[in-house]
Amino acid sequence: MSNRYFTEEHELFRKSFQDFLQKEVVPHVEKWEETGTIEPFIWKKFGEMGYFGLNQPEKFGGMDLDLFYTVIFLEELQKINSGGFAAAMWAHAYLAMTHLNKEASEELKEKYLTAAIKGEMIGCLCISEPFGGSDVAGMKTTAIKKGDKYIVNGSKTFITNGVYADFYVVAAKTDPEQGNKGMSIFLLDKKFKGISTSKLNKLGWRASDTAEIAFDNVEVPVENLMGEEGKGFSYIMQHFALERLIMGVNAHARSEYALDYAMGYMKEREAFGKTLDKFQALRHSVAEMTSEIAMVKEFNYSVTEKLDKGEYVVKEASMSKLLATKIADEVIYKCLQMLGGYGYMEDYPMARLFRDSRLGPIGGGTSEILKEIIAKMIIDNKEYKPAAK
Structure with a gap:
């Protein structure tokens, strides 16, 4: 699939990662979905293979590769049919570790980023509140x-990896009177006294650990302030672009996976003397879905290219997440319908895909919030800028 975005090296990486997932992850997925717990050994295997360090500095054990390796990482994780497992991996590597790499001191990076890249410590990003x-x-x-x-003091909720985590990247108000200008980012270790977690019961993403976390008079050394005091909101907004693009890429990948599966089923399933792929209504539906996926996929790749070059893509990433997650829900709904009664059965992938996909328009900024952000930029000429260095 070499094109302007992917080189031969990219495709070799894709094949090796596919092989790794089939060998090391797929045999355990059903158990993890059922128990709601991902076993610790897989984090270390991801670390040993370097998968947590694709875009991280070589100084701390990463590979400092371009973002299209990350795109491949995300796309292939969506094709093993466990949105929860995928979320646990990318939330560690691209939410918690992004802040750690960009804002933490050298001392914190030496201790936590190095271990996170190796898969020896698990991180989570704590922003959303009850x-x-x-x-x-x-x-x-x-x-x-x-x-x-x-x-x-306070609490966070809907935190992916919140119970598994060895460290927490936490947003908090250092000057509550200053609104978003009084917000800062901290690194908290699970060993700090006063931290308690409880696991939440979700509709989908069953394999992942999503937690509510309470902080009760937790003492955090001043050295664990990440970046500058009062710039937390700017840091969060800056990295939201990557998070939203990630969710957009996830969405086009799971759409593709769902449609490929449905088309395979249509070629084999017969009704009224012919296979389903010969019915015009279904063929035209496939044509529409394929076109939508291709459009959003190409857009996501172009945004990835811009972000990889250091461009500030808040608007484009917000658009990516808004449309890609909407299309994913619609595609998977139609694909489930194409399977008829089997689409509703847990022995087939569509039921889980349907549940897992529904989080797309909610997590990382709801579709309603994204529409307002985009509207502000287009109608009100609002400019979101990177945090000043």
């Missing part, structure tokens, strides 16, 4: 400085 999911600026968690420590 009463303010998409309203980042309205968060209530505080980090008040007292001497050589910050005292953190």
Whole structure:
């Protein structure tokens, strides 16, 4: 599939990663989906193979590769039919570790980023709160400085890897009177006293651990402040572009997987003396879905190219997530319908795909929030800018 975005080296990586997933992950997926727990050994295997360090600095054990290796990582994870397992892997590598790489001190990177790349420590990003999911600026968690420590109080929810995590990248208000200008980012170790977690029961993403986390007078050394005090909101907004693009890529990949499966089924399933792929209504539906997937996929690749060159792509990434997740839900709904009663059976992949896909328009900023962000940029000429260095 070599084209302007993927080289021969990219495709060799894709094949090796596919082989790794089939050998090391697929045999365990059903158990992890059923138990809701991903066993620790797989994190270390991902680390040993370098999969957590694709875009990380070589200095800390990463490979410093372009973002199209990340695209391949995301696409292939969607094709093993466990949105929860995929989420656990990319939330560690591209949510928690992105902040750690970009904002943490050299000392924190030496201790946590190196271990995270090796798969020896698991990280999570803690932003959403029980009463303010998409309203980042309205968060209530505080980090008040007292001497050589910050005292953190509050709670976070919908945190992927929240129970598994060895460290937490936490957004909190250091100056509650300043609104989003009074927000900062901290690294908390699970060994710090006053942290408690509880696992949430979800509709989909069953294999992943999604948690509510409470912070009760947690003492955090001042050295664990990441970046500058008061710039947390800018850091979050800056990295949201990558998170939203990731969810857009995930969406086009699972759409493709669902449609490929449905077409395979249509070629074998007979009704009224002919296979389903000979019925015009179904053929035209496939034509529409294939066109939609191809359009959004090409857009996602172009946004990846811009982001890889260092361009600020908040608008484009928001568009990617908005449309790709909408299309994914619609495609998987239609593909489930094409399987008829079998689409509703857990022995077939569509039921799980249908549940897992539904989180797309919710996580990482709801579709409603994204529409308003895009509208502000287009109608009000609002400019979102990277955090000043």
